[in-house]
Amino acid sequence: MVNILLQRRCIKFHCKEQKVLSSQYTSIPNNCNMKTISTSLVIVACSAASMSCASAFSPPAIATPTKTHTSTTSTTTTKLNQYAPTGMQQGLINIADIYTPRDVYTMEQWATQYGLQKAPGIELYSEDGGNDYTLIANQGLSAGSSAIYCPSDIVLNSGNIQDEFGTSLLQAEQAVMQIDAAVGEAQYRLPLLRLMVKILTEYEKGQDSLFFPWLNSLPKQFYNGVSMTKACFSCLPPYAGEFALVL
Amino acid sequence: MCTKCTSNYLSLPSILGWLTSNERINYSHFAMALRQGYVPLSQETISNKEVVKWAYNVALTRYHECFLSERTKVIAPMVDMINHSSQPNCEIQVDYEGNVNVVALYDIQAGETLSISLGDPTNPTPIFAQYGFLPNDCSTIFCKAMHLEPQIKELGYDFTELLIQRETGEIAPKVWDIFLYEILQQNDPNAANQFYQAVQNNDEATKEQYNAEYFPYTLQALKDHVYMIQRDCKTLTYQAQTYDVNTHPRVPVIVAHNELVAATFAMTEQLLEQMG
Secondary structure (H helix, E strand, O other), X not given: OHHHHHHHHHOOOOHHHHHHHHHHOOOOOOOOEEEEOOOOOEEEEXXXXXXXXXXXXXXXXXXXXXXXXXXXXXXXXXXXXXXXXXXXXXXXXXXXXXXXXXXXXXXXXXXXXXXXXXXXXXXXXXXXXXXXXXXXXXXXEOOOOEEEEEOHHHOEEHHHHHHHHXXXXXXXXXXXXXXXXXXXXXXXHHHHHHHHHHHHHHHHOHHHOOOHHHHOOOOOOOOOHHHOXXXXXXXXXXXXXXXXXXX | OOHHHHOOOOOOOOHHXXXXXXXXXXXXXXXXXXXXXXXXXXXXXXXXXXXXXHHHHHHHHHOEEEXXXXXXXXXXXXXXXXXXXOOOOEEEEEOOOOOEEEXXXXXXXXXXXXXXXXXXXXXXXXXXXXXXXXXXXXXXXXXXOHHHHHHHHHOOOOHHHOEEEOOOOOEOHHHHHHHHHHHHHHHOHHHHHXXXXXXXXXXXXXXXXXXXXXXXXHHHHHHXXXXXXHHHHHHHHHHHHOOOOOOOOOHHHHHHHHHHHHHHHHHHHHXXXXXX
């Protein structure tokens, strides 16, 4: 059943990907229970047995970190929070806590349950002890083949976010356009605003958020221009620096 | 332009400050819009600057842009963990239903990390400003001649063409053009106009004539520029190193950036000195 779903979803991929997906990802467990909650949201609730099948695409032994999660024999609800760690105040992620290691493996299990698929040998990898992660191919992968497939159910999409929030987001977008009027081209920045709004909304839901495992796996410290302090900024070669220090 | 010049590349420092400014301004505008209260977020969240900035940075550093029915940005868990390379081995594809697929561009050997392109492979600075890391595999850096932005625009040049070779310090011919054009504008508007026309018409003979005629002046302008950038970088690096890395964790990457720029411009300086 899931195979059919995936093939249907992939139908609009160009031919190369269609072949890859249909040939590589045909062993999705058939014992998954699938319920379509709405036309846009499909939740696959796997039994414990089916999870082991699903992980055929995953590293054979994912080292689940110290956090324990409740049984994965869940009921199908729109509130899949079984991976949420316990004891977190208000269930919110503590953005200020830059010392707790990123929980990327729980995120991977969560994503896999929602239909994320990886080619054999693709694994999470960190060179710096868990601050920065990337993906490594522990087995060769031929040109044109699919390394990772992530279903739209767990993809944040600025177009869908616009539909989800409707008028309220539209008003915020108009506010940005007005604030940005002097700079211009604000319309090109709106998809980023939509992603930001969605992230904040899911953050507010805490452990109740569908995306909690993903949010909980993210870095909390950034090094880009937006993150720089006034002191950092003063060490960059000059140009139009001063007028930006308005925060 | 003499043969010596045509083999050379250059331009001026720091667009970085400008780029980081843009992102900071954009973030502040988004935060201001949210504070107007249209979006159903709690006051507690909206007024928490750290959380709002975190959300902005997550969006900014993890999105992939695609064109579906309109310009769209998506973030796909796991896919968002793939790092940048100037020679990526993968690309991200998004179908019309929003499913995301990462496809190998080449045969990937066991042990290779997956990589995508996060930006212009010729210039590490915008990537640093947006993502906060300094790509070490770029072969060129942007000529940081932001003070010549009007000339760049008038001549119809693109920032990505105005480069310095990282390995050699060589200056791109178009960088010579923008410095020469400014000199002509300041001293001989008629000649500036003719040079402008020559650029528009790809009249290489006329460009060569002006380049040769004004070569000593262009050379001096470039030298001044290179000296100034190196001075700036050294001063700023020195200043950065006075900060405690525990309270300013971004200092190392700032220092690395400034040192990369200074080292490249040091080679450029040597080349210019050899020219006269």
